[in-house]
Amino acid sequence: MTVSDDLEPAAAERPRWRRVGRSLLIVTVIVVTLAILAALGTDFWLRSQLGGQVQQLPSAMPVGDRPDDGPQDSLNIMLMGSDKRADGSIAGQRSDTMMIVNIPADRRSIGFVSIPRDSWVQVPGHGPAKINAAYSWGGPALAVETVEKLTQVRIDHVAVIDWEGFKRMIDLLGGVPVTIPFTVTDPYSDRTWKAGKYEMDGETALAYVRQRAGLPRGDLDRIERQQAVLRSLARTTMTRSTFTNPKLLYDVLDAVTANLAVDEGWTAADMRNLGWSLRSVRSNDMAFTIVPLKGLGMEQGQSVVYLDRPEGEDLWQAVRDDRLADWIEETGTGLDDVVD
Structure with a gap:
C-alpha cells in the first residue's frame, strides 16, 4: 500500500536511523568473526593473513583527563561507521553511525547503545555541534573524547567499519531470509515491497533497511526492519555451512577484516581472545x-x-556498572526483536 502524503513530513523530519541498523548488523558480524578466528587457534597462517589486513588507527584514543576504568575485565567499545575515501582511507570523514558496545566481565551478554549522528552535544575545543562532526574535526580520538565527556563512560577500544563488508558477506552466505509483514511503497525509489517471505541478497537487504519514507510508523517501522535483518544475518552466519566450508569461511572473514579499522592498542591476539570469551553468546543474549x-x-x-x-x-x-543488557531488559527500553 502507498502511505498517504500527510504522514510524509513527520516521517521525513525524524532522525535518520537507517545507518543505525547497518551498524547493528556489522557489530554482529564482528562478534561472529572474532569467535570464528578464536576457533581457528592452530591455523596461524589464516589468522595472521586475515588479522594483518585489519587497519590500525594511530592515536585513536584521547589523552589527558578521562573517566575511570570500568569493572575489571569489562569492555566498552565505540563502534563508528564511515565510508572509505577513494584512496582507501577513512580520514576526514564524518561518522555515519556511533554506538557504544558494553561487554560485561562475565561475557554472558552484550549491550548496545546507539547515539544518533545528529545529537546536539558539546565537542571539546569546538563548542556545541552535531556529534558526528567530532570525527571529521579530530578523528577517532576527538569522537571518543566527546562521548566520554557526554557519558562519563571509559572507552576501551575503537572500531571503524566500512559498509561494503556487510553487503559482500550477505552475498557470500547466499542471502538472508527476511519476512516483510505488510506491503509498502518507497516514494523516493518508487519501489514496492510486497508482503511475504524473501531471500535477500546484500544489495536488496541494504535497500530494505535504508528506506526513509513511506512507512506507516516512520522510524519505528524502519528500526523493526533493521532488527529483523540483523537477527536473520546472525542466525544465517551461525547455522549454515560457514564453519565447515574452508573457502566460504575465509571469504566471509576476508569481507569483514578488509573493511575494519581498530585502535592500535587493540591487537589481533586481544580480538581473538575476546572472540573466544564470547563463544557462548547468541543473538538472544544481545540487547x-x-x-x-x-x-x-x-x-x-x-x-x-x-x-x-x-x-x-x-x-x-x-554502562559504568557493567550491566547495560540487564538495564535494557529491566526498563523495557530495548528495540523490538523481530518483525512478524
Missing part, C-alpha cells in the same frame, strides 16, 4: 537500545536531535 531522546530542533540552520540528559544518566550509569 539493543537508543540513547534517550528529548526531541528534535534546529540549531544554526540544521536539524538536530536533543538528548534527554536525566534519563540518559540512568543508562550511562548502567
Whole structure:
C-alpha cells in the first residue's frame, strides 16, 4: 500500500536511523568473526593473513583527563561507521553511525547503545555541534573524547567499519531470509515491497533497511526492519555451512577484516581472545537500545536531535556498572526483536 502524503513530513523530519541498523548488523558480524578466528587457534597462517589486513588507527584514543576504568575485565567499545575515501582511507570523514558496545566481565551478554549522528552535544575545543562532526574535526580520538565527556563512560577500544563488508558477506552466505509483514511503497525509489517471505541478497537487504519514507510508523517501522535483518544475518552466519566450508569461511572473514579499522592498542591476539570469551553468546543474549531522546530542533540552520540528559544518566550509569543488557531488559527500553 502507498502511505498517504500527510504522514510524509513527520516521517521525513525524524532522525535518520537507517545507518543505525547497518551498524547493528556489522557489530554482529564482528562478534561472529572474532569467535570464528578464536576457533581457528592452530591455523596461524589464516589468522595472521586475515588479522594483518585489519587497519590500525594511530592515536585513536584521547589523552589527558578521562573517566575511570570500568569493572575489571569489562569492555566498552565505540563502534563508528564511515565510508572509505577513494584512496582507501577513512580520514576526514564524518561518522555515519556511533554506538557504544558494553561487554560485561562475565561475557554472558552484550549491550548496545546507539547515539544518533545528529545529537546536539558539546565537542571539546569546538563548542556545541552535531556529534558526528567530532570525527571529521579530530578523528577517532576527538569522537571518543566527546562521548566520554557526554557519558562519563571509559572507552576501551575503537572500531571503524566500512559498509561494503556487510553487503559482500550477505552475498557470500547466499542471502538472508527476511519476512516483510505488510506491503509498502518507497516514494523516493518508487519501489514496492510486497508482503511475504524473501531471500535477500546484500544489495536488496541494504535497500530494505535504508528506506526513509513511506512507512506507516516512520522510524519505528524502519528500526523493526533493521532488527529483523540483523537477527536473520546472525542466525544465517551461525547455522549454515560457514564453519565447515574452508573457502566460504575465509571469504566471509576476508569481507569483514578488509573493511575494519581498530585502535592500535587493540591487537589481533586481544580480538581473538575476546572472540573466544564470547563463544557462548547468541543473538538472544544481545540487547539493543537508543540513547534517550528529548526531541528534535534546529540549531544554526540544521536539524538536530536533543538528548534527554536525566534519563540518559540512568543508562550511562548502567554502562559504568557493567550491566547495560540487564538495564535494557529491566526498563523495557530495548528495540523490538523481530518483525512478524
